[in-house]
Amino acid sequence: MIELKNVSKLYQAKEGNVLALKDIHLTVEAGDIYGIMGLSGAGKSTLIRCINLLEPPTTGEVLIEGVDLTKISAALLRQQRRNMGMIFQSYNLLTSRNVEENIAYPLELQKTKKEVIQDRVQNLLGLVGLEEKRNHYPAQLSGGQRQRVAIARALATNPKVLLSDEATSALDPITSRSILRLLREINQKLNITIVLITHQIEVIEEICNKVAVLKDGEIVERGMVSQVFKAPQHPYTNLLLGNKAFEKHTPIPLDFFRNLKTGGL
Numbered sequence: 280m281i282e283l284k285n286v287s288k289l290y291q292a293k294e295g296n297v298l299a300l301k302d303i304h305l306t307v308e309a310g311d312i313y314g315i316m317g318l319s320g321a322g323k324s325t326l327i328r329c330i331n332l333l334e335p336p337t338t339g340e341v342l343i344e345g346v347d348l349t350k351i352s353a354a355l356l357r358q359q360r361r362n363m364g365m366i367f368q369s370y371n372l373l374t375s376r377n378v379e380e381n382i383a384y385p386l387e388l389q390k391t392k393k394e395v396i397q398d399r400v401q402n403l404l405g406l407v408g409l410e411e412k413r414n415h416y417p418a419q420l421s422g423g424q425r426q427r428v429a430i431a432r433a434l435a436t437n438p439k440v441l442l443s444d445e446a447t448s449a450l451d452p453i454t455s456r457s458i459l460r461l462l463r464e465i466n467q468k469l470n471i472t473i474v475l476i477t478h479q480i481e482v483i484e485e486i487c488n489k490v491a492v493l494k495d496g497e498i499v500e501r502g503m504v505s506q507v508f509k510a511p512q513h514p515y516t517n518l519l520l521g522n523k524a525f526e527k528h529t530p531i532p533l534d535f536f537r538n539l540k541t542g543g544l
């Protein structure tokens with residue numbers, strides 16, 4: 280349902296040009312929770328923003344259900360974008376609007392009838408578990424609650440796809456897990472395809488069925504999470520997963536501290 284073909288992105292700036300994406304080919308099927316992982320600067324944000332054309336690719340095609348977004352008019356693009364909600368690390372809520380009003384905002388923009396908006400907002404508040412906070416403003420909410428509002432707002436127009444740009448990176452591990460659980464529920468109950476970018480391996484492990492590994496603007500490895508994580512083929516994937524194994528499971532050898540004291544490392 281989402282297909283990127285030969286997508287490249289060149290940023291041209293006074294300070295110098297950056298080729299942020301190089302000949303990307305990516306297929307996301309309906310129902311996937313597709314994770315794109317890589318270190319800082321790998322091109323993850325650029326890639327996810329190319330999917331809804333927030334960042335127009337320099338070359339290549341972005342096909343959503345067979346429609347190439349790079350070739351349609353601005354009006355048609357606006358219409359296509361309603362099929363794709365997006366959430367961000369920094370939530371991007373409207374600070375002068377309360378929870379209900381934030382969720383209603385995309386529907387107001389498309390001139391939906393008031394009664395329909397009320398019903399939809401009510402359902403979404405239930406879905407994200409924020410009925411009791413409906414009149415609160417973003418400043419009165421925790422990070423996790425803000426992300427729930429952002430998720431409800433992203434789903435307001437009934438999209439088929441949800442794009443998640445490091446949605447849990449600013450949250451503590453427990454809140455992060457509760458947001459990931461919510462995303463999985465949305466994928467399973469509402470049949471919404473999710474594409475997410477993250478630098479956190481545990482996010483991929485927790486909810487994604489597929490993964491692509493991005494390095495310096497190129498996809499170096501992709502596949503089912505179960506396979507890629509069990510038997511990574513590319514040294515860079517190994518490095519990313521190896522680091523995690525070190526953090527999580529490998530006790531730091533005593534020699535490390537001895538050597539540190541004596542400057543022997």
Ligand SMILES: Nc1ncnc2c1ncn2[C@@H]1O[C@H](COP(=O)(O)OP(=O)(O)OP(=O)(O)O)[C@@H](O)[C@H]1O
Nearest residue numbers: 290291292297299318319320321322323324325326
């Ligand atoms: N508007 C821009 N103008 C010039 N260069 C840019 C622009 N946006 C991103 N870049 C460059 O493109 C490359 C990829 O950036 P991008 O933000 O996509 O990476 P990322 O993997 O999302 O990184 P992070 O995890 O740190 O957000 C980087 O070298 C970055 O400096």
